Amino acid sequence: QVQLVESGGGLVQAGDSLRLSCATSGRTFSRYAMGWFRQAPGKEREFVAAIDWSGSGTGYAEFVKGRFTISRDDAKNTVYLQMNSLKPEDTAVYYCAAGRAARSSVDRYDYWGQGTQVTVSS
Numbered sequence: 001q002v003q004l005v006e007s008g009g010g011l012v013q014a015g016d017s018l019r020l021s022c023a024t025s026g027r028t029f030s031r032y033a034m035g036w037f038r039q040a041p042g043k044e045r046e047f048v049a050a051i052d053w054s055g056s057g058t059g060y061a062e063f064v065k066g067r068f069t070i071s072r073d074d075a076k077n078t079v080y081l082q083m084n085s086l087k088p089e090d091t092a093v094y095y096c097a098a099g100r101a102a103r104s105s106v107d108r109y110d111y112w113g114q115g116t117q118v119t120v121s122s
Helices: none
Strands: 003-007 010-013 018-025 033-039 046-051 058-060 068-073 078-083 092-099 109-112 116-121
Touching: 003 092, 003 109, 018 033, 018 092, 018 116, 033 068, 033 078, 046 068, 046 078, 058 068, 078 092
Parallel strands: 010 116
Antiparallel strands: 003 018, 018 078, 033 046, 033 092, 046 058, 068 078, 092 109, 092 116
C-alpha cells in the first residue's frame, strides 16, 4: 500500500506562485510514477502533470505548460508541483496520485491523496 498526503495549497493572488508537496509512505516509492490532478467545482477531475518512476520523463496538460513544473525526490519520498503565474482558472482541489506509468487518465492511477485546496483571486 501507498499513502499520499498533499500540502502547500492556499489563497493567493493572480500571478503568484505556490509549491505543492506530496509526501508518500511505503518502501517502494521509487518504483511508482506520480501524477498531479485537479478538480474544480462542477467539473471532472483533470490531468495536470505526471513524472515517471525514473524522474526523467514528464508530461503536462496544455493549460499549464510553461507555468508548472513537476519533480520528485526519491530520497525524501516526495513529489512536488511548482506553480508559477497562477490564474483564477487554476482554482481547484489538487490531488497527487501514484501509478505504474505516467499517464494522463485518472483510472491509470492506483493510489490518491486527500487533496489540497488552491484558490487564486483575480
